[in-house]
Amino acid sequence: MIGHKAYSKLNKVKKIPNIQHFYRVLFSFLPLFMASSCSFLAEPPPEREAKDVLTSDYASLRKANISDIRYELFFDLTSDKYFQGKAQITFELKDFFYLSLDFYGAQIQKMTLNSKPLDKALFNGFFIELPKELLTQGSNQVVVEYKQNYSRNGRGLYRFLDTEDKKVYLFSDFEPYHAHHVFPSFDQPNLKAHFVTNVLAPSHWSVVSTNREAIKEDQGKISLWRFPRTAKMSTYTYSIHAGDYHVWEGVAQVKKNQIPLRVLTRQSMKSRIDGEEILKMTEEGFKYFENYFSYPYPYEKYDQLIVPDLNSGAMENIAAVTFNEDRFFPRGERHRNIKRWFQATLLHEMAHMWFGNLVTMSWWNDLWLN
Numbered sequence: 001m002i003g004h005k006a007y008s009k010l011n012k013v014k015k016i017p018n019i020q021h022f023y024r025v026l027f028s029f030l031p032l033f034m035a036s037s038c039s040f041l042a043e044p045p046p047e048r049e050a051k052d053v054l055t056s057d058y059a060s061l062r063k064a065n066i067s068d069i070r071y072e073l074f075f076d077l078t079s080d081k082y083f084q085g086k087a088q089i090t091f092e093l094k095d096f097f098y099l100s101l102d103f104y105g106a107q108i109q110k111m112t113l114n115s116k117p118l119d120k121a122l123f124n125g126f127f128i129e130l131p132k133e134l135l136t137q138g139s140n141q142v143v144v145e146y147k148q149n150y151s152r153n154g155r156g157l158y159r160f161l162d163t164e165d166k167k168v169y170l171f172s173d174f175e176p177y178h179a180h181h182v183f184p185s186f187d188q189p190n191l192k193a194h195f196v197t198n199v200l201a202p203s204h205w206s207v208v209s210t211n212r213e214a215i216k217e218d219q220g221k222i223s224l225w226r227f228p229r230t231a232k233m234s235t236y237t238y239s240i241h242a243g244d245y246h247v248w249e250g251v252a253q254v255k256k257n258q259i260p261l262r263v264l265t266r267q268s269m270k271s272r273i274d275g276e277e278i279l280k281m282t283e284e285g286f287k288y289f290e291n292y293f294s295y296p297y298p299y300e301k302y303d304q305l306i307v308p309d310l311n312s313g314a315m316e317n318i319a320a321v322t323f324n325e326d327r328f329f330p331r332g333e334r335h336r337n338i339k340r341w342f343q344a345t346l347l348h349e350m351a352h353m354w355f356g357n358l359v360t361m362s363w364w365n366d367l368w369l370n
Contacts, residue, residue: 050124052104054177056363059188061097063362066186068092069193073183077170077201077242078222082149083157087183089142093135100127102180102187104156106146113142128184144184154311156181157240164268169243171307171322173315176364179235189234190362197227201242206264208241210318211300230318231299237357239317241305248275252283252302254290260301265325266308272329273306281343285350298358304346314345316352323349 048058069091076084089101105125111118113134122129130142150159150170155178160169172182180187199207203223207213210230217224230238245264252259261282263275282302290296299319310324328342361367 048098048100048127050126052126052177054102054188056365059190059363062099062186062188063190065094065097065099066091066191067094069186069191070196071183071185071193072196072198074198075200075240077199080159080168082147084145084147085183086145087143087185089144089184091140091186093137093140096132096135096137099130099132099135101130101142101144101184102127102177103144103146103184104181106148108144108146110145111143114140127180142184146184148182151181154309158309160243160266160308162266162268167244167267169245169266169307171241171243171305171310172239172317173311173322174236174238174317175312175315176236179238182240185235187235189236189360189364192232192234192360194232195227195230195238197225197240199225199227199240199242201225202244204244205242206245206247208239208245208262208264208303208305208320210238210320212260233318233357234360237316237318237360239320239322241307241320241322245305246270248279250276250279250283252286254283254286254297257290257296259286259297262301262303263306264303265306269306269325269329272331278304278346281346282350285347288347289350289354293354295354295358297353299353302350302353314349316349316356318353318357321349 069089072088074086085106093099103123103126108120108123111120111123111128113130114136116134118128118131118134122131128142128144148157151157154173156174157170157172162169174182177187179185186193195210197209199209200222201207203218203221207225209227210233211227213225214228215226217226241264244267246267246269248263250261252261261279263273263278265273265275282304286297286302301319303320304323305320306323306325306329308325310322312324313327314321314323323342323345328338328345330338
């Protein structure tokens with residue numbers, strides 16, 4: 001501590017004009033200093049605004065503290081106005097923080113966290129807050145039962161009624177941040193998870209997801225499709241498609257690997273599409289990429305769906321790729337350039353099965369990886 005006389009000498013050396021003035025200046029800044037110190041020491045405020053947005057900073061926080069994620073999803077697709085869902089999500093939590101589960105616009109019917117009921121007010125229309133006092137370090141489980149409208153803008157689960165024959169077709173589109181428009185999730189590319197899916201739908205429909213159904217339980221006009229657990233995958237590469245699709249089937253024989261293939265389109269489009277030609281191109285593509293990557297195709301089957309009103313040209317959902325029918329199969333004569341464009345796109349989406357799906361960027365600023 002410096003004595004008053006010593007401080008006076010120091011004051012003269014430093015040429016501070018007035019010690020009283022110095023103290024006044026010092027104390028004038030003290031409240032600001034204390035406020036900033038308190039805010040620094042206090043627990044940080046919630047990381048998220050009530051918007052349909054996920055920041056990379058918050059995504060990094062979740063990535064550091066969440067692991068071993070598993071989704072068990074149920075979809076009831078029997079209504080023409082909405083679908084009903086149930087999501088059971090289990091995960092491991094490392095450290096406590098402001099944790100939320102991405103979910104958009106649904107009508108919540110019931111929620112629990114570790115078997116304790118959650119107030120519906122914890123859902124703000126964009127995400128579900130998971131109260132710290134109900135979380136545990138280690139294993140946690142969230143269950144959400146809900147009702148959701150079909151998409152009208154192509155994001156999420158889109159429903160299309162064919163005006164030519166009144167047949168119905170559903171398909172999903174989740175890239176980059178739209179899986180949570182269909183089911184609650186930690187919707188970011190670097191939080192990969194296993195998925196188990198069950199779907200209730202009209203018996204005459206086809207239901208398509210990441211792998212083939214293990215069981216189809218007929219219940220008269222309605223059936224239950226049960227899909228086995230997937231490999232680990234990002235939420236944006238998961239998909240669910242269903243409807244009265246026309247189907248071509250084949251097999252790609254690649255070295256010792258047999259890959260089941262399907263091409264699906266709406267019934268009124270089948271005369272404009274050569275499904276056998278697409279199957280042949282697909283087999284040739286697999287032969288090329290397995291040799292190029294020196295790594296076998298990492299999934300169990302490969303479906304390609306040609307669908308209406310897709311927002312992009314195509315989407316690389318794992319083992320269930322979607323293509324824009326208007327872009328690649330327009331009415332009238334298909335010119336050579338359109339055919340070549342479709343072939344290039346088919347191979348482009350197939351390459352994603354390795355680069356983008358098996359190996360995935362951590363965040364969307366690394367989209368060059370795709």
